Amino acid sequence: MLDGKGDVTVTLRRLHFTCPTCELDVGLKALSAIDLLAADVFQASFINTQGRPATVRVHTLWVSLILVVAALAGFPAHPRLMRWGVTASGFRRAM
DSSP, X not given: OOOSOOEEEXXXXXXXXXXXXXXXXXXXXXXXXXXXXXXXXXXXXXXXXXSOEEEEXXXXXXXXXXXXXXXXXXXXXXXXXXXXXXXXXXXXXXX
């Protein structure tokens, strides 16, 4: 499990996380599920390089942006996009 403070980079194709002790690079089209768990928590599931299911949680204030980019890449009919619910419940309280 990756755990630690680091940098998150999101592009139209990838989610990349780096910290001094670990690194994660996931293609957005490889994701099997995405969601916002909290105002600052994005969760994604995918099949890792060993062929096993994996889940990653990214804690950042940029979760809404990450969700939109990931949804556009692989989940264009994601319920949060369809109803403009791209912020997690409690988002305004967390700001």
